[in-house]
Amino acid sequence: MIPLAMIPLVRSTFFHEQETKRQLCDFITGADRLSMGSQCAAFEEAFAEKQGCAHAVFVSSGSSANLVLIQALLNQGRLKKNQTVGVSALTWATNVMPIMQLGLKPFIIDCELETLNVSPRTLDPSIKQLNALFITHTLGLCDDLEAIQAISKQHNVLLLEDNCEGLGSKFNATRLGNFGHASTFSFFVGHHMSTIEGGMVCTNDTELYEMLVMTRAHGWSRNLSSESKGRLRAQHNIDPFYDLYTFYVPAYNARPTEIQGFLGTTQLHYWDEIVSKRERNFKRFQAVMAANNDFIPLRCDNMDVISNFAMPVVCKDAETGERYKKRFIDAGVEIRPIIAGNIAEQPFLKAYQSKSKQKDKESGQTASNAAQIHRNGFYFPNNPELTTQEVDLLAHLLVQ
Numbered sequence: 001m002i003p004l005a006m007i008p009l010v011r012s013t014f015f016h017e018q019e020t021k022r023q024l025c026d027f028i029t030g031a032d033r034l035s036m037g038s039q040c041a042a043f044e045e046a047f048a049e050k051q052g053c054a055h056a057v058f059v060s061s062g063s064s065a066n067l068v069l070i071q072a073l074l075n076q077g078r079l080k081k082n083q084t085v086g087v088s089a090l091t092w093a094t095n096v097m098p099i100m101q102l103g104l105k106p107f108i109i110d111c112e113l114e115t116l117n118v119s120p121r122t123l124d125p126s127i128k129q130l131n132a133l134f135i136t137h138t139l140g141l142c143d144d145l146e147a148i149q150a151i152s153k154q155h156n157v158l159l160l161e162d163n164c165e166g167l168g169s170k171f172n173a174t175r176l177g178n179f180g181h182a183s184t185f186s187f188f189v190g191h192h193m194s195t196i197e198g199g200m201v202c203t204n205d206t207e208l209y210e211m212l213v214m215t216r217a218h219g220w221s222r223n224l225s226s227e228s229k230g231r232l233r234a235q236h237n238i239d240p241f242y243d244l245y246t247f248y249v250p251a252y253n254a255r256p257t258e259i260q261g262f263l264g265t266t267q268l269h270y271w272d273e274i275v276s277k278r279e280r281n282f283k284r285f286q287a288v289m290a291a292n293n294d295f296i297p298l299r300c301d302n303m304d305v306i307s308n309f310a311m312p313v314v315c316k317d318a319e320t321g322e323r324y325k326k327r328f329i330d331a332g333v334e335i336r337p338i339i340a341g342n343i344a345e346q347p348f349l350k351a352y353q354s355k356s357k358q359k360d361k362e363s364g365q366t367a368s369n370a371a372q373i374h375r376n377g378f379y380f381p382n383n384p385e386l387t388t389q390e391v392d393l394l395a396h397l398l399v400q
Contacts (some may be wrong), residue, residue: 062186
């Protein structure tokens with residue numbers, strides 16, 4: 001049995017938790033409305049400005065953000081049933097599940113051992129088979145995004161980004177989440193910012209933005225601008241009264257609440273502090289790991305800011321990995337596998353591929369690097385509430 005961690009992955013529900021809870025209590029007792037409204041809209045506007053994009057659509061979770069994005073692209077015709085979407089081998093389950101559930105075909109692309117991410121090298125052999133590429137910025141790291149962007153554009157592949165673990169990271173002075181046509185974020189407890197549950201979809205495409213707004217909420221038009229609502233009513237010959245219950249596209253109820261919107265706006269004030277503390281810890285850990293030849297060194301070329309979600313450790317072999325896992329657990333440190341390992345080996349995806357009778361060559365690359373990361377690796381806490389003593393202990397555990 002793994003003992004109770006003295007250094008957990010997540011220490012608090014919110015950053016500056018007591019002050020945030022006091023503000024939340026005041027908001028709830030004074031609020032006239034708690035379903036999606038002005039607080040959610042204010043958070044969307046502030047988040048888009050901070051992220052540096054034109055539009056942000058707040059949804060109920062990071063997983064919902066992925067689902068709503070894929071459905072919205074299908075509604076637009078930007079994606080079509082049975083098309084192939086490349087996905088990172090080292091990713092989260094609900095990055096892949098909407099692709100399967102909505103009639104698209106996931107295609108696994110391996111990562112690099114030194115970056116944990118899809119690279120131009122791993123992407124290139126498969127690019128001609130793809131209609132879209134949904135890459136995951138694993139643990140706030142990335143590979144050469146400008147080259148990936150160029151390859152995708154050259155082959156007319158729609159580039160999407162899952163940035164749920166990379167809030168605030170920058171590659172060549174550009175925030176992760178601004179390289180593709182759209183990007184998703186998570187505000188689940190333990191992520192960079194917490195709204196308890198919550199997610200965001202960002203894009204610069206106004207037409208996609210309006211489709212996301214409808215896809216988030218039943219497929220109706222009531223959250224669109226008056227001009228857009230009028231255009232839809234005219235197109236479908238809908239009376240304004242019946243427009244209230246007219247559903248224009250396949251959609252979901254993925255609406256957040258005003259409580260989440262208030263929390264998002266409150267936590268957004270701490271963005272810079274959260275990112276700087278995570279980066280400071282990361283650089284300390286990375287420097288220690290670089291001097292230990294038990295580990296595969298991390299490569300972060302051209303990353304101006306590394307807003308690390310949790311600190312990855314990839315050992316040279318499985319036996320060494322088990323030794324370091326035991327060292328961390330015995331010291332009271334909570335550790336986890338590096339996301340889902342090779343996602344193709346997860347039971348849900350193996351069952352899907354078996355039922356759909358996909359051949360191995362149709363479902364993706366072998367992903368031997370992702371498998372090696374899963375066997376030989378783990379991650380440990382890097383959060384902005386680590387004390388100096390805790391950071392010293394974690395760094396000491398990395399010494400050979």
